[in-house]
Amino acid sequence: MGRKAVFSLLHFLSVVLTLLLLAAAVLSWRASFVPPTEGRFWATLALLMPVILVANLVALIVWLVRREWWVSVLPAAALLFNLGYIASMVRLPDIGGERTYDLRVGSLNVNGFRRLGKRAFTAHEIAQLAAREGIDVLCLQEFQDDSEVSADSVASFFAGRMPHFVRDKGEAVISRFPIVRHGSVNFPQTNNGYLWADLDTGRDTVRVISVHLQTSGISSLRHRFRKAHDREAPVDLVFGEVERNSRRRVEQVSQIRALVDSTRYPVILAGDFNDTPSSYTYRRLKGELNDGFRERGSGYGGTFRYLGGLLRIDYIFYDDSLRAVRYEILKEDVSDHKAVVADLEFSNGRNGE
Template sequence: MKIVRLILLILHIGIFLLLVGMLLNAYVPPKVFPWFNLLSLGFPFLITGYILLTVFWIFSWKKRAFVFLFLGLLFFNSTIRWVNYSSGKNEAPDFKIISFNAKTGNFGVENIESFINAQKADVVLLQEYGGKNDYHLEGLKRFSDTAIVAVFSRFKIVEHKELVKGNYDHTNVYATQVDIDIKGKVCRFINIHLQPFRFEKNMVKLDGNNEQDEEKLKNIVKRLIPVFKIHQDEVEIIRKAVKESPYPVILAGDFNSVPNSYEYYHLLDGLQDAFVEAGSGSSTSFHDYKFPIRIDYIFASKTIQPISYKVDRSVQISDHYPVIATFKLNK
């Protein structure tokens, strides 16, 4: 039994060190050391293992349980970015937004239209909406016809600007900023779709064949690392737009990055995660793989109060779930 406990202790320490490495994404960019960003992808499994081993030490009446409990506090904020239980706010919101990767309407444009029209949102930010699709959204005016991102608004659009074009295809716009007048106060909405990894299911599904699975894992890493570095450049452009904005900012979209990644930390800088502030339950928003993945977000300036946040899992009109949030403007 002592040998088993020694092995578990070494495993627990190893998981702790990997989780600490993940936290270094706040400081180390992918172009310097991209492997920390890989650790963020495995956070749900790492933290689950950490918690289970801590529980094991508690029931084993080992003093080390208190040490691991104390050290586990380092990962509290990292955990609530995935699973959170905030109390609801009773205040009346000033506006409601939907951020949604529409998968170019492959699940049916009419299904997307029906869902969004039923929500009565004031601002809709779509990613991968498909430039050729003609969405009829009641009371909402579209400002952009790019194939990747589009913004629909019930309010007056004051100004708009393209921010990021695709690294592989410079004809596609992957981030836009739109200034919208909401009840006499202008807010800047930045709709983003960071460079995708372009994975197919068969590329990430392991078959139990050691040689083939090893080759698949190598190919996954080869595809991830270059995109992490592209993201760093895109994040820099978007961060500049947020920092220089004369207005409060809503930053939303498909980040193609999980919580605790380099992208998450640096896009969140100076903003607040609406899910952490007003969401409950799981934040997982991508359901095409049997793996908890949150890559869709809504961030807001601290002068904009999140009232509610919901990942709507009642519909499957894309490989992403729609993200819906309401906000109140500080006067």
């Protein structure tokens, strides 16, 4: 086979690979509409969305450099097809000045207050961060208390600005506004759940829902496998764990969605969803709600400090009764998650009772 024939074959295979990347991008977009209960294939595709889009971006650059315009249309189409996901992960810098707002809402998975050594010290630093940021309502996930740091002592750290406090197992809501009622649900056979609290803001009653959905289980699986076999867990076991926990999140999401849909007040849904914007979890929970980062975020949206900081799994959603005037991902390292903060104002949407 001559050199020209070899180059022709390689060019053909490159085009075929680019077509496959386009197909993968379309299928991974579709995966967010398909419940993970339909099988491992769709859950895996949703998880691989970032890798697939990066591969398409590389292909686009290569074909543009080579000035193969008609082939470059393929990866360009793949990226355009997934603009919704891209917009949920990357936003242009917000260059607006200070804006007025009605309430500043924050959310943070505190990882059991373990990040800075002594748990009481970590809890105190988180409270200081909330005070510096002027947060009015704070949702906390993986809230743990014991003899070292009791729930009452944690509440006292926040009491100067946010004197109202409710918690149930791993969830807590701390508020500057009075809490008129609250409730919680712990999902069966897990350490996860959600806590809702109705706040009297003076302008309207607002329902805040703090959520911690089922984890991916990858870290615990790897730890168990290394301990038992002194090596990394096989890929099929990892994806199997991802699928099982994705199925659990489908059930959990259905319960939360029912609560949101039945609430007559303005709703704020915040927390650690343990899933990315390419997932069924994100699409189902968001529904008609607004994603604060998409509306007023800036820069890259990653909120989990490990895995290169690539994953966005912490969110603040809200309905049309509210609108965001600013959204931030805080840099302070007080947990393995980053705190997210949304400045919200009341709009002309629905009113409470």
